[in-house]
Structure formats: C-alpha cells, structure tokens
Amino acid sequence: MTKVEWCDQYYIGNERIDREHQAMFELVNSLQRAIDDGESMQVLESMLEVMAQHTIAHFQHEEDLMRDHDYPGYTRHKQCHDRLIQKVAKLIKEFQEGEAIVMQSLTKFLADWLKHHIKGEDQKMILFFQANHFNHDVQPSLRVANALAANTTH
Numbered sequence: 001m002t003k004v005e006w007c008d009q010y011y012i013g014n015e016r017i018d019r020e021h022q023a024m025f026e027l028v029n030s031l032q033r034a035i036d037d038g039e040s041m042q043v044l045e046s047m048l049e050v051m052a053q054h055t056i057a058h059f060q061h062e063e064d065l066m067r068d069h070d071y072p073g074y075t076r077h078k079q080c081h082d083r084l085i086q087k088v089a090k091l092i093k094e095f096q097e098g099e100a101i102v103m104q105s106l107t108k109f110l111a112d113w114l115k116h117h118i119k120g121e122d123q124k125m126i127l128f129f130q131a132n133h134f135n136h137d138v139q140p141s142l143r144v145a146n147a148l149a150a151n152t153t154h
C-alpha cells in the first residue's frame with residue numbers, strides 16, 4: 001500500500017507549481033485508495049486518465065517557466081517529463097487492452113518518481129531562477145529556503 005505524504009522538503013517555492021505537485025500527491029493517494037477499495041477497472045481507468053491529463057498540464061507549466069527563463073537544464077528536465085508521460089500512456093493503453101498490470105507497483109512507481117523528481121530536477125530549476133534573480137514568479141518562504149539549503153548540502 002503506497003501513500004505519499006506531502007512535507008516541507010517538497011516545496012520548491014513557486015506557488016502554482018507547489019499547488020500542482022500537491023494535487024499530484026493527492027491523485028496518487030486517491031488512486032491507491034481506489035485500488036485498496038477494490039474499485040472497478042472503469043473507475044481506475046478514468047482516474048488514470050485524470051492523472052495523465054493533470055500531469056501533462058503541469059509539465060507544460062514547468063516547461064513554459066523554464067523556456068521563459070532560458071533555463072540551461074531545459075532539455076534534460078523535459079526528457080524526464082516526456083519519459084514519464086510515455087510510461088503513463090503505455091500503462092493506460094495496456095489497461096485498456098485488458099492486460100493485467102500490477103496497480104500496486106504503478107502507484108509505487110508514481111509516488112517514487114514524484115518525490116525523486118521534485119527534490120531533484122524541480123529544485124535545481126528553482127535554484128537557477130533564484131540564482132539569476134528571477135524572483136518575480138518564485139516566492140521563497142523560510143521553509144523553502146531551508147528545504148533548498150538542506151538539498152544543496154549533499
């Protein structure tokens with residue numbers, strides 16, 4: 001049983017991006033609850049589609065932000081996004097074709113991917129914006145500053 005808990009280390013300091021990340025955590029948890037409750041394949045499939053749509057829109061927002069700021073890590077970061085979208089699209093297709101996919105491992109994969117990506121590529125992106133004083137759309141708070149400081153010490 002997978003559950004992703006939001007905590008301060010996941011704040012990156014951009015209000016919109018943080019809100020969308022929190023929504024993604026919730027979507028993973030809702031999917032896990034639905035699996036645990038034995039919901040029908042139709043319900044699980046529609047939840048997967050909502051998750052895919054939300055993820056695509058969220059990645060688009062991050063990619064717009066990176067392009068607007070000429071972020072040098074754009075290509076690498078976008079590749080991470082594209083790979084996840086391909087993986088989720090493949091899973092949905094398998095699901096629609098009735099292949100037995102292990103839903104527990106799907107939610108674990110999504111939860112692990114999200115935590116790793118936010119603490120890695122997303123925080124690197126925000127550190128670049130801050131270092132270049134692109135603070136007009138990045139709103140660091142004390143907890144964000146602490147999380148970033150903790151992240152850069154190792």
Ligand SMILES: [Fe+2]
Nearest residue numbers: 062117121122
């Ligand atoms: Fe990202």
